[in-house]
Structures are given as structure tokens and as C-alpha cells.
Amino acid sequence: MLDIEALDHGFAGNTLWTIDRLHWSGREMVHLQGDNGSGKTTLLRVLAGLEPPRLGRVRWTLDGQSLVPPCPGWVVYLHQHPYMFDTGVLDNLLLAARWHGLERAHARERALGMLNWCGLGERARQPARSLSGGERLRLALARAWLLEPRVLLLDEPTATLDARAIADVDALIDDLALAGCAILMSAHHPSPLTARCQRRWHLRDGVLFDDVAQRRESNPALR
């Protein structure tokens, strides 16, 4: 599903990390760990295709197709603070639905469905930017899930949320995982979400460790 070969990234001549080879079937939910500045966000952005890697390539095999990121609609990355378009809550969903190519009537139906799914049904008319952090994340998840992507990349989703908000998000993530969406998330602190992950990747000193395998070399270990 995800294949990486000889991937290398960094800025201004300094290598941030090097990944010789990595394979992820997508069946397990993955928790990406690492210290500040270890390059977690950058790795997620490279996987999403928001930044080209300095060397090597990322290849997603989704529904029998071999894709090089960015793969809009297939692989969606959520920023640590998801961006809310400067419109209403429902309009944020409608925008994504329209971009996804849904017809007007169908787009509305789907957007309303998603709105109820994420528990913001009462807030449809409210400006999206007036939502709290937890609500924003829920709306962002709904906006992403509206496209029914195969992979969600979440960057520190719980970093600034309280326990209640995390529980709300956790319920949504549970739905997504059940629906077969592959989830890779970075997180500093343990939470119900990280507890849900069956696999841990650890970025340390520019090398990606697979903590399930507990082996030092990153290359063949992660298959």
C-alpha cells in the first residue's frame, strides 16, 4: 500500500532523515513518534505530496492503482491546526464536496450527512472559525471523510485538546478505522488515540525505527 525507497529529506544541505525502505500495508493504525524537530511533520507532508522529497520516491498503491503523491481524494493530510475556510461550517463541507466533483444536490446531502456524523449538525450556519479546537478537528475529519479517502495523515491531532474533546475525536476515528481507512498519526503524548495504534514508528537521529519490530535498522525490518 505504501512503499518508500531510498527516501531522503532535509533543508539547506542538512539531512533531516533518511529512510532506505519502508512498507506499510495500511491495515494497522500507526503512531509516529519522535522528538520535536525530528521531522515528523515533514515526513507526513512528504507522504501527502505537499513537499517533494530531496531524494527517492514515495509510492502509494491504492485500489490497484499505483500513485505518486499528491493524491487528492485518496490521501488526505490534516494540519496540526486544520485550516477552516472563512465560511460557514456547512459551507466548509460543501466546498470539499464540490471539489470532489459531487453534483449540487448530492453534495448538499452528503455534506449534511457528514455534519451530523461529526456532531455539528446544530452549527451548520455558524462561521467555521468560531469553532473550538476540538470542533474544528471534528469538522476537518468530516470534511476529509466526505471524500472517502483511503489514507488519513494526522499531524498531532490531540496536542491541544482536552480529554473530552479527545474522546469525541476518538469516536470519529473509530468509525474511520472500521470503515477501512488507513490512519497514520503523529503524537507527542499518549491518548486514547495513540492507544488505538497497533504499530509505532519512531524517528530518532534521522532514522525511522519500527518499534513493533524492535530492530535498529529501518530498512528490511518494516516489511
Added chain:
Amino acid sequence: MHELLETTGDALVLLLSFDPDLWEIIGVSFSVSLAAMLFAIPPALLIALVLARVVFPGRWLLISLANTLMAVPTVVVGLLLFMLLSRSGPLGEWQLLFTQPAMIIGQWLLAMPLLVAMLHSALQGIDQRAWETARLHGAGKMAALWRLLGEARFGVMAAVVASFGRVIAEVGCAIMVGGNIEHFTRNITTAIALETLKGEYAQGIALGLVMLLLALILNLLLGMLRGRGRQIFSS
């Protein structure tokens, strides 16, 4: 003081009685300035988008250039355009001097730097995540650009309002290339500037009131847009 009041009274009578000469002048001002804005907004948007989103060598030079051109006095633009359009100038064959198209070109030249600079700062201020989020959610490049304009709409409108205010209030260029010809190129500002030479102040004051009212409306609009912009910024 008494006379000032009396003249202002005459001015109000002229305005409210829909004096045809007066309203013709107002019509010239608006049609010329609106046309100039109409022609200026699309290319200015394009340039501003490129300046804000594309990194290329000489980019900051262009931005500085736009900021510098904003400070060029309108009469200088008028003089340059006059020399271009003059019978002995390189574009003399077009026979545009002392016509409304010449005024539109002049105001276009005046509006562009201000529009580009203000639109650039409006678009520059948009969060990079807006573009990324739109693209990751399946938006094509044009759809994503359109969304960026939507995100920057208050800044974009502020740029348009401010530029319109600049061109409709300018007088130097309009006199030089328009010529203040009655029924043809006489607009509010050239009429004010030159009617007073006749020693007839009532029409000047009436037109001044129109400009004042327009300035008030534009400033209220700008104030609202700025306030709205700040609200967004803080969120």
C-alpha cells in the same frame, strides 16, 4: 461666512434639482473611473497572485516597484501619457488625447500599482494551509486559486475600494490627458479645479459635496472591511 453658507445653499439646489450639466459631469467621473477599475482588476489580480504565490528572481524588485509607483504624482503619469498620446508622440496616431479613453488609460496606470500592492499584501496574508487544504481535498488549481481569493475577499475588496477612491479623486492626470472638455471629458475633479477659476463656486461646492459623500461611503466601506479583516486575523 454668510457667503459660504449661501454658496453651499446654491450648491444643494443644483444637486437636488438634478441640474443636467452637474449630473453629466458626475456621470463622466463614474463611467471613466469604473471603466478604469474594470480593466485594472483582472491583470492586477493576476500579477498580485503571481507575486504572492510564485517565488522567482526579481520578485521583491517588482513588489518594491509597485510600492514606488504608488507614490508617483498623478500629474507625472498625466505628463508621460500626454507625451505618448500627443500628435508628435509615438502613439499620436491613435488620436486618443483629450478623450475619455485617454482618461481611462491614465486612471488605469494610476490604479495598477495601488491595486497590485494592496492585492499582493492581501493574498500574501493568506495561510499556506488554505491552498494545501483545498488541493488535498480535490480542488483543481483554478478552483484553489478562486478559493484563495474568497479567503482574501475583504482585503481584495479593500484594495478595489481604495483604488477606486484614488482614481476618482485624482485631478492631475484627468486634466492633462482629458482636457476638461465640457460634455466630453469634464469630470468632477477637473470641473472643481477649473470652475473655481471662473469665480463661480456653487458648482464647485456641489461637486465637492458629491466627492465628500463618495469619500465618506468609501471610507465607511474600508473601515468595515478592515474591521472584518482584523476579526478574521485574530481568530
Added chain:
Amino acid sequence: MIMKVRSLTRTAGALAVSALLAGPVVAADEIVRLATTTSTYNSGLLDYLLPKFEAEHPYQIQVIPVGTGKALRMGQDGDVDLVMTHAPDAERAFVEAGYGVNPLSVMYNDFVIVGPESDLADVAGSEDVAEAMADIANSDALFISRGDDSGTHKKELKLWEAAGVAVDFEGYRSVGQGMGKVLQMTNELQGYTLTDRGTWLAMQDKLDLALLVEGDERLFNPYQVILVNPERYDDLNAEGARALAQWLVSDEGQALIDDFRLNGQVLFHASAGEEVSAAQAVSEAAAQ
């Protein structure tokens, strides 16, 4: 292009001169403010006369070149100490209303009609100015009017009246600007216009136009100097204004006016002591 550069240099020179004039701080009672027509100012006559007056008298003259309408208005409002204009009717009204006193005939010059070399309306050499103007109105040519209530504009309107032409004809362009600007526009648009000879002589090198009609007595142009009524405003420099007016009509002033040449041509004819009403009669003949 060379001509443009020259005109720019000239403008720069004029700016420098006015900066010099404005430079020194002068006591208020030494300043005399004279509102006069752009035509006298542009011809260079005042630059020629006033230094000679200032050398002999303890006054400094500040010239405000505007149209006659504005000049008289400034007199009425007490913004200047005296006016020198060329619009007999308006001047008479100005004096009758008590705004001005002591009107004195100073000099006269004449108006001419200039137009494109091609002379679309075929008026060159005409001795009847009214007929010539009717021809212009009936042709496809443009006529550029000052349209600024100046003496020249008033003269033009009288001539149209004499020609029996209403000024809303197809080619009529009223631009509300000074003589120099109007000549420039006439040149650009290759139309016709009525101009005082002085401005024409001063500018003709830069213009692609020809002098077509001159000599009709209705083109006569008398100048008067009028003191602003000192009873209306306390802070006028009445003494200085009187000194300047008297000097202009003195033998010395009159001789200087007659001696003034622009491009080797006589521009103004001294006329002190001549009855203004006589001049008016000629000018008003145009109205009939």
C-alpha cells in the same frame, strides 16, 4: 522632442523665478497683489515692466495670473489689491457694484484666430471675423473655447453672437482652461481658437498652427487697471496699488509698454488717457 525639452526647461526656469520671488520675506505693507489675466502674464510683459517699477518704488508686486472672471472675483473678495483685465462689460459692472474704483485704460492689444495649416474651414485672410467664425462653425472643424469666463472667452462669445451662431454646434469644445493650455489643445486636436496675440506670439514656435484671421476692429482688446475699493477691506495695500496703477499710466510706464517686443513684434499699444468707453464701443460693436 527637442521642443518638448525646451518647454520643460522653460517651465523649470519659471519655477525657479517664482521660487526666488517667493523667497525673501517682505513686510506686508510692501507687498502689492495684482490679479491679472494669464494673457498679460504669459506674454512676459509683466516680467519686463514690474522689475522697473520695483526698482523705483518700495513695493514688491505679487502677480496672480488667472482668468478675468476669477481676477474680478478676487478683487470683489478683497484677495488682491488691484486687477488688470480686459473685459469692458464685466469691468464696468465691477466698478458700478462698488467693488473697484479708479478704472484706468492702460493699453490694448488684439485677438487673432489661429487654426490648422490645412484650414479646413477656409477662413485664412478673411477680414470679417464674424463671417470667418460662422464658416468654422459650419465646417467639420473643431473650435476650442476657453470656456472659463475670461476676457478672451467673453470676447469669443460676443463674436459668436455677432456671427449669429449658437455655441452648441457639433465641433464646439469648451475646456475651461488658460490660453496657453487652450492653444496646446488646439494644436493637438488641430482645431481653431481665438487667442490674444501675445500668447500666440509667445507660443507659436511650439505649435503646428497658423494665424488665419486678424485686423478686424472687433478683435480689439482694451486693458484696464482697477483698484480694489479700499473702503470694502481694511487690509488692502491701497497706497501700493495706487502707485502701481499711476506708474502704469505715467509717461514712463506707457513708453515701456510701447517698447515691449516679443519675438521682435509689438504686442501692446499704450492707451492711457484714451476713453475706455471708446474701446468699449468697438468691442460692443461685435455684439450687434
